[in-house]
Amino acid sequence: MTLQEAQNTCRKGIKITHYYFSVHEFVYCDKDGSLRDEKGYKLGWFEFWNIRKTNGFEKDWYLYNETEN
Secondary structure: OOHHHHHHHHHOOOOEEEOOOOOOOOEEEOOOOOEEEOOOOEEOHHHHHHOOOOHHHOOOEEEOOOOOO
């Protein structure tokens, strides 16, 4: 999916990952809307997405599949 689609999916609380992430890395939004990583660490929404506005992150976002990882 695209970067915009990934952001919209993440806002729904669905875990997403990227081609450049390692096998067990993902992000999601919790119930209060905070962006979290796979360890549960709270991330700054704007900081996280702003450093990913390069060509390499414009596409290749995926739903994180826990059964495969």
